[in-house]
Amino acid sequence: MVKLSILYDHMRWEEKALYEACRKRNIEFSMINAKNLSLELTSDDKPENIGDIVLQRCVEYFCGLYLTAIIENYGIRVINSFKTLEICGNKLLNTLIFKKHNIPTPRTFVAFDIDSALEAFEKIGYPAILKPIIGSWGRLVSLINDRTSAIVALEHREMMFPLYHVYYIQEMIKRPPRDIRVFVIGDNVPVAIYRINENDWRTNTARGGRVERCPVTSEIRELALRAAEAVGGGVFGVDMMERDGEYIVHEINGTVEFKNTVPATGVDIPGMIIDYAIKEAKK
Numbered sequence: 691m692v693k694l695s696i697l698y699d700h701m702r703w704e705e706k707a708l709y710e711a712c713r714k715r716n717i718e719f720s721m722i723n724a725k726n727l728s729l730e731l732t733s734d735d736k737p738e739n740i741g742d743i744v745l746q747r748c749v750e751y752f753c754g755l756y757l758t759a760i761i762e763n764y765g766i767r768v769i770n771s772f773k774t775l776e777i778c779g780n781k782l783l784n785t786l787i788f789k790k791h792n793i794p795t796p797r798t799f800v801a802f803d804i805d806s807a808l809e810a811f812e813k814i815g816y817p818a819i820l821k822p823i824i825g826s827w828g829r830l831v832s833l834i835n836d837r838t839s840a841i842v843a844l845e846h847r848e849m850m851f852p853l854y855h856v857y858y859i860q861e862m863i864k865r866p867p868r869d870i871r872v873f874v875i876g877d878n879v880p881v882a883i884y885r886i887n888e889n890d891w892r893t894n895t896a897r898g899g900r901v902e903r904c905p906v907t908s909e910i911r912e913l914a915l916r917a918a919e920a921v922g923g924g925v926f927g928v929d930m931m932e933r934d935g936e937y938i939v940h941e942i943n944g945t946v947e948f949k950n951t952v953p954a955t956g957v958d959i960p961g962m963i964i965d966y967a968i969k970e971a972k973k
């Protein structure tokens with residue numbers, strides 16, 4: 691029998707649901723708390739209890755990313771892979787991959803200096819959006835209405851950690867007050883939701899976005915699968931926006947949350963993720 695490990699750093703609703711899904715399936719599995727690990731990189735000793743396949747669910751991006759690298763080095767498969775997670779966790783790399791695979795995505799500039807960033811804002815035109823290249827839940831994703839606010843935001847960024855000196859500047863898509871989160875599990879697209887927010891222009895559920903089921907049309911399915919394939923395949927939340935009847939993908943999330951989607955849609959996402967992981971382990 692294959693053994694599955696769930697690697698986590700915070701026991702959220704999601705990880706509890708994944709645990710329950712494992713229990714219900716009567717499979718061999720272990721829960722590994724990343725916070726308890728101290729790993730010797732120069733030895734072959736693996737963490738106790740590690741299975742044949744690992745489902746990586748860390749909230750802390752770098753914790754999840756580097757543990758994935760270490761576990762893959764033991765020869766153990768991780769969902770999602772290091773290569774995939776590295777692209778998904780980084781908006782700059784996301785955009786490059788989308789461009790390479792002809793996936794419609796917002797027009798985006800990158801600059802590494804305030805004056806060059808201001809030039810990028812002029813080229814895109816206001817309003818435009820400044821985003822950190824690594825981050826989630828809409829944090830520091832800033833709507834910039836004019837040159838004055840651009841300077842304020844860039845000056846604040848200058849006082850932060852060097853990662854924030856990578857100025858990722860994007861056109862504002864004129865869309866309804868919602869976006870679409872599409873779940874991809876392997877080659878399956880089980881469900882999609884609208885995230886609707888009338889109080890914040892950012893639709894993240896972490897910012898109060900409300901959830902409604904969105905029908906998975908063949909167009910949405912195909913685009914989501916293309917985005918997933920472009921980053922190497924696995925388990926994802928593909929985020930898209932609607933503009934004039936077209937879909938534009940702004941990011942692909944590699945450790946997707948589903949605590950709002952499951953109650954709103956009744957779709958058993960945790961169960962499907964576990965079934966997918968077991969199937970992959972047997973391959």
Ligand SMILES: Nc1ncnc2c1ncn2[C@@H]1O[C@H](COP(=O)(O)OP(=O)(O)O)[C@@H](O)[C@H]1O
Nearest residue numbers: 796825826827828829831861862863892893894
């Ligand atoms: N180019 C854009 N045009 C319009 N709205 C956007 C754009 N980019 C992001 N948003 C809004 O901001 C939210 C957060 O942006 P996102 O790039 O997904 O960052 P995060 O990784 O923090 O979720 C999105 O869910 C969407 O509602």
Ligand SMILES: [Mg+2]
Nearest residue numbers: 827828929941
């Ligand atoms: Mg997002």
